[in-house]
Amino acid sequence: MAHGHHIIPKKTLFSVFAALIGLTLLTVITALTIDFGVLEIPVALAIASTKALLVVIFFMALKYDNRVNALAITVGLVFVSVFIIFTMLDTVFRGDLDNVSNITISQQEREDEQLRAREPDADQLRVAPADFVGVDDDEASAAVDEAATADEAPAQ
Amino acid sequence: MSSATAAQGSPAASKAGNQGASTYLNHKKTIRSWLLTLDHKRIGVLYAVTLATVFLLAGLLALAVRAELFMPGETIMSNDAYNQTFTMHGIMMVFLFIVPSIPAILGNFVLPMQLGAKDVAFPRLNLASWYVYMIGGALVVTALLVGSVDTGWTFYTPYSSSGSVSVLYMTLAIFIAGFSSIFTGINFIVTIHKMRAPGLTWNRLPLFVWGLYATSIVMVLATPVIGITMLLLFLERILQIGIFDPALGGDPILFQHFFWFYSHPAVYIMILPAFGIISELMTAFSRQRIFGYKAIALSSVAIALLGFLVWGHHMFVSGQSAISGIVFSLITYLIGIPSGIKIFNWVATMYKGSVWLQTPMLYALSFLFLFTIGGLTGIMVGVLAVDVHLHDTYFVVGHFHYVMMGGTVIALLGGMHYWWPKITGKMYNETLGKIAAILIFIGFNTTFFPQLILGAQGMPRRYANYVEEFTFLHQVSTIGSLVLAAGLFLVLGYMVYSLFRGQKAASNPWGAATLEWTMATSPPDPHNFTRTPIVTRGPYDFHLADEVFGPQHTGDGAGDGAAPEPAVPRKTETA
Amino acid sequence: MATQTQETQDVQAHGDGHGHHERLQHHFISLDQQFSSAKLGMWLFLVTELLLFSGMFVAYAVYMQWYPEAFAVASEALDWKMGFANTIVLLASSLTVALSIHFIQKGNTKAMITSLSATLGLAVVFLIVKYFEYTDKFSHGIYPGEAFNPTGSYAYLDVPNAVQYFSIYYVMTGIHAVHVIVGMLVFAWLIYRALRHHFSPEWYTPVELGGLYWHFVDLVWIFLFPLLYLL
Numbered sequence: 001m002a003h004g005h006h007i008i009p010k011k012t013l014f015s016v017f018a019a020l021i022g023l024t025l026l027t028v029i030t031a032l033t034i035d036f037g038v039l040e041i042p043v044a045l046a047i048a049s050t051k052a053l054l055v056v057i058f059f060m061a062l063k064y065d066n067r068v069n070a071l072a073i074t075v076g077l078v079f080v081s082v083f084i085i086f087t088m089l090d091t092v093f094r095g096d097l098d099n100v101s102n103i104t105i106s107q108q109e110r111e112d113e114q115l116r117a118r119e120p121d122a123d124q125l126r127v128a129p130a131d132f133v134g135v136d137d138d139e140a141s142a143a144v145d146e147a148a149t150a151d152e153a154p155a156q
Numbered sequence: 157m158s159s160a161t162a163a164q165g166s167p168a169a170s171k172a173g174n175q176g177a178s179t180y181l182n183h184k185k186t187i188r189s190w191l192l193t194l195d196h197k198r199i200g201v202l203y204a205v206t207l208a209t210v211f212l213l214a215g216l217l218a219l220a221v222r223a224e225l226f227m228p229g230e231t232i233m234s235n236d237a238y239n240q241t242f243t244m245h246g247i248m249m250v251f252l253f254i255v256p257s258i259p260a261i262l263g264n265f266v267l268p269m270q271l272g273a274k275d276v277a278f279p280r281l282n283l284a285s286w287y288v289y290m291i292g293g294a295l296v297v298t299a300l301l302v303g304s305v306d307t308g309w310t311f312y313t314p315y316s317s318s319g320s321v322s323v324l325y326m327t328l329a330i331f332i333a334g335f336s337s338i339f340t341g342i343n344f345i346v347t348i349h350k351m352r353a354p355g356l357t358w359n360r361l362p363l364f365v366w367g368l369y370a371t372s373i374v375m376v377l378a379t380p381v382i383g384i385t386m387l388l389l390f391l392e393r394i395l396q397i398g399i400f401d402p403a404l405g406g407d408p409i410l411f412q413h414f415f416w417f418y419s420h421p422a423v424y425i426m427i428l429p430a431f432g433i434i435s436e437l438m439t440a441f442s443r444q445r446i447f448g449y450k451a452i453a454l455s456s457v458a459i460a461l462l463g464f465l466v467w468g469h470h471m472f473v474s475g476q477s478a479i480s481g482i483v484f485s486l487i488t489y490l491i492g493i494p495s496g497i498k499i500f501n502w503v504a505t506m507y508k509g510s511v512w513l514q515t516p517m518l519y520a521l522s523f524l525f526l527f528t529i530g531g532l533t534g535i536m537v538g539v540l541a542v543d544v545h546l547h548d549t550y551f552v553v554g555h556f557h558y559v560m561m562g563g564t565v566i567a568l569l570g571g572m573h574y575w576w577p578k579i580t581g582k583m584y585n586e587t588l589g590k591i592a593a594i595l596i597f598i599g600f601n602t603t604f605f606p607q608l609i610l611g612a613q614g615m616p617r618r619y620a621n622y623v624e625e626f627t628f629l630h631q632v633s634t635i636g637s638l639v640l641a642a643g644l645f646l647v648l649g650y651m652v653y654s655l656f657r658g659q660k661a662a663s664n665p666w667g668a669a670t671l672e673w674t675m676a677t678s679p680p681d682p683h684n685f686t687r688t689p690i691v692t693r694g695p696y697d698f699h700l701a702d703e704v705f706g707p708q709h710t711g712d713g714a715g716d717g718a719a720p721e722p723a724v725p726r727k728t729e730t731a
Numbered sequence: 732m733a734t735q736t737q738e739t740q741d742v743q744a745h746g747d748g749h750g751h752h753e754r755l756q757h758h759f760i761s762l763d764q765q766f767s768s769a770k771l772g773m774w775l776f777l778v779t780e781l782l783l784f785s786g787m788f789v790a791y792a793v794y795m796q797w798y799p800e801a802f803a804v805a806s807e808a809l810d811w812k813m814g815f816a817n818t819i820v821l822l823a824s825s826l827t828v829a830l831s832i833h834f835i836q837k838g839n840t841k842a843m844i845t846s847l848s849a850t851l852g853l854a855v856v857f858l859i860v861k862y863f864e865y866t867d868k869f870s871h872g873i874y875p876g877e878a879f880n881p882t883g884s885y886a887y888l889d890v891p892n893a894v895q896y897f898s899i900y901y902v903m904t905g906i907h908a909v910h911v912i913v914g915m916l917v918f919a920w921l922i923y924r925a926l927r928h929h930f931s932p933e934w935y936t937p938v939e940l941g942g943l944y945w946h947f948v949d950l951v952w953i954f955l956f957p958l959l960y961l962l
């Protein structure tokens with residue numbers, strides 16, 4: 001079972017190192033001189049991934065190693081992408097049904113205040129069950145009936 | 157018992173009941189030899205004692221919660237005390253008990269033996285995992301001493317990023333206890349890959365091993381994320397770094413992503429080894445090859461991997477984007493498929509088998525019933541629209557107790573009864589065992605089924621108070637919890653009694669066909685086997701298991717499948 | 732999977748005949764089995780490290796996508812030349828680690844000790860550079876979190892959400908630096924053992940594992956550099 005002890009020639013190690021330095025220079029130069037716009041990060045990541053691959057294959061000797069080790073790190077990478085992709089599926093589309101607002105709570109309260117100042121009668125409006133708390137029963141059931149007929153759908 | 161002379165003849169069987177033989181329990185006796193042991197079996201026992209203590213404490217907290225809920229209004233504790241009680245109950249049960257439970261106790265003890273190995277791959281790492289766990293436990297105690305935690309076991313921000321400083325200790329505790337899981341996971345994967353006995357191919361691995369393998373994958377992939385989550389939360393508290401705290405421009409929903417990326421897969425850390433145990437019990441007590449070996453083995457791995465794609469179903473009403481709610485809901489349905497495959501296969505294993513209703517089998521049958529309810533309620537809350545109503549109600553509490561307690565804990569109990577003779581060399585009282593199993597089953601359902609109904613009617617979780625209408629069902633639930641506790645204490649009682657007065661166990665009292673039964677004494681030799689096992693058949697090939705049934709299937713083996721009686725230790729063998 | 736079983740069988744089948752190497756632990760059958768177990772264990776540990784860092788990369792991705800302008804402004808405050816220098820330093824240290832394994836495989840303990848010492852030295856250089864970067868930022872009020880209060884030549888950083896960038900920057904590079912320090916301790920220990928002739932071409936598992944760990948530390952930096960410095 002000699003595959004655990006493959007000796008990598010010095011020449012290989014030094015050429016890999018040279019390639020890594022070259023790629024580092026490349027990423028600096030592209031970042032400083034060329035404007036890729038939205039592709040900037042993908043380009044940087046592509047170069048970084050190439051470097052990473054070189055390190056893993058030659059320095060970490062995965063090329064000569066048991067394939068189970070390669071499988072382990074690959075599965076790890078897959079789940080890192082799952083983590084990023086599924087989280088961003090939320091954060092990128094946050095509020096896609098206008099179901100959340102991106103203003104702060106205090107801002108919201110200020111707006112409510114302004115609304116109330118503009119329409120003082122709105123306080124009498126009762127829609128949700130919580131609005132009926134503290135209202136005496138007759139008035140409440142009357143309001144419910146009213147709401148029901150208004151919606152043309154029986155309550156319950 | 158001495159006719160085991162076939163090709164795989166087992167020296168172990170003939171040694172059963174030998175008095176004075178050196179076993180892992182008695183070859184060294186000092187406390188030091190226990191605390192510094194590298195023997196996987198002793199480490200399993202250390203964990204068993206520790207986790208039983210945690211389970212007891214957390215269980216008492218649960219009884220306190222149920223007592224408070226016996227009547228509406230404030231009864232035995234204040235609202236704050238109530239919040240702290242259920243929080244501690246949750247944290248201890250989840251992080252300190254149920255996550256390590258089956259792997260650390262039974263996995264440690266049984267895994268190397270089922271593989272025909274002398275130990276796990278990294279014995280020192282194994283011992284370290286216990287110490288790391290103890291440090292985590294000590295920090296939890298510290299957190300209680302310096303203050304109180306009332307965030308719930310989920311630590312949602314901004315709750316946890318404001319309020320008492322004990323949260324700091326608690327996050328640190330969970331960060332550290334996580335390493336204990338990681339160590340166990342790494343150890344098990346390497347052991348399964350590298351330490352299998354000659355002839356033990358992947359297709360011949362016992363299904364408990366497959367369950368532990370799948371669990372270990374999840375431990376390795378998910379646990380580091382709870383580590384970084386707790387670390388970031390810690391930094392949020394001391395430096396206000398503004399990643400999770402909305403007051404500082406952070407995003408509390410991001411915290412939930414982090415938390416559930418670990419904690420949903422963590423529920424599979426809990427349940428996958430339980431699946432493994434149930435597979436062992438079903439086949440051993442049905443005297444029948446498992447139905448669909450490959451389907452069960454691979455569905456465990458499938459669940460482990462698929463389990464990483466559904467965490468957002470805990471966040472349907474958190475304000476995450478609608479599209480991700482929809483996607484997470486759809487993938488959640490998929491989890492039902494591999495789970496269903498397993499239930500089907502276990503039932504099919506019993507069909508036309510020779511079902512032997514010993515205590516472990518009673519637990520296996522309980523599991524089938526309870527896990528099915530747990531899984532189906534899981535699918536119900538996995539439906540996006542339905543969950544808007546059910547989220548954060550007692551329905552969810554009912555759901556996860558059906559899977560965690562009805563699934564994992566019941567399987568753990570079944571496994572403890574099954575391997576008890578091997579671990580201790582003693583038999584427990586079978587009659588009491590059956591009574592306790594039935595009490596637990598009844599008590600469990602009485603406690604948690606009403607909670608499903610309460611939840612559907614709108615009883616929210618994590619409140620000390622409730623409206624009058626819910627009183628009756630809450631009282632039923634509390635009474636059920638007392639029955640459940642009685643059953644569990646009964647188990648504790650006769651198990652401890654058996655240590656001192658129990659009958660000596662034969663090496664293979666159940667007539668099972670995996671290596672720990674066929675090749676080792678009860679309790680085993682310090683090195684597990686007296687010689688390296690050579691495996692020539694599958695783990696459930698009873699028809700090839702000459703060492704169990706005798707060479708000509710004359711019923712002369714250590715345990716006879718056709719007639720269960722001889723498998724129970726004979727009177728003559730007891731001292 | 733089939734080859735895997737084959738290998739286990741081989742290992743165990745021919746294991747019994749060998750005389751026992753002093754480094755062979757009792758529960759393994761051969762040094763090969765022991766070595767490949769240790770290596771798989773190390774790779775799995777690296778997987779856990781990967782997932783640990785992934786959390787911070789997720790935080791980075793989310794805030795980067797939400798606040799690209801703030802991130803672009805903030806990243807300008809970092810000196811890319813420092814990051815570049817450190818990248819070269821770490822890449823060189825990876826080379827020296829790989830060389831140290833090459834040397835011990837050939838039985839050249841002396842050369843191995845030299846390359847391990849070079850690695851340790853490069854790690855120190857890395858931390859010195861990092862120290863200057865951190866102190867420069869601190870002296871201008873650029874702290875992680877609430878204390879963030881840029882002054883002087885960095886006053887332009889006082890834009891919304893720049894603080895998130897720096898929080899992430901400090902947490903990521905901070906945890907990375909902790910890993911560098913751990914690596915230094917590992918190398919000191921390896922050098923100590925090598926001086927006592929513990930390693931040989933038959934048995935050099937700790938060097939191999941320490942090397943894998945160090946390459947991983949390098950890998951993380953390979954991604955941190957463009958993402959943090961070159962936006």
Ligand code: HEM
Binds near residue numbers: 424533538560564
């Ligand atoms: C058939 C498979 C399962 C499905 C589809 C499923 C689905 C779900 C869903 C959708 C929720 C969120 C409900 C809500 O908060 O509104 C949930 C909660 C939960 N599930 Fe499951 N589940 C399954 C199996 C399990 C298993 C096997 C376990 C543990 C052993 C488990 C433990 C939990 C826990 C602890 C919670 C509550 C977490 C909390 O909010 O405190 N589930 N489940």
Ligand SMILES: [Cu+2]
Binds near residue numbers: 420
């Ligand atoms: Cu879940």
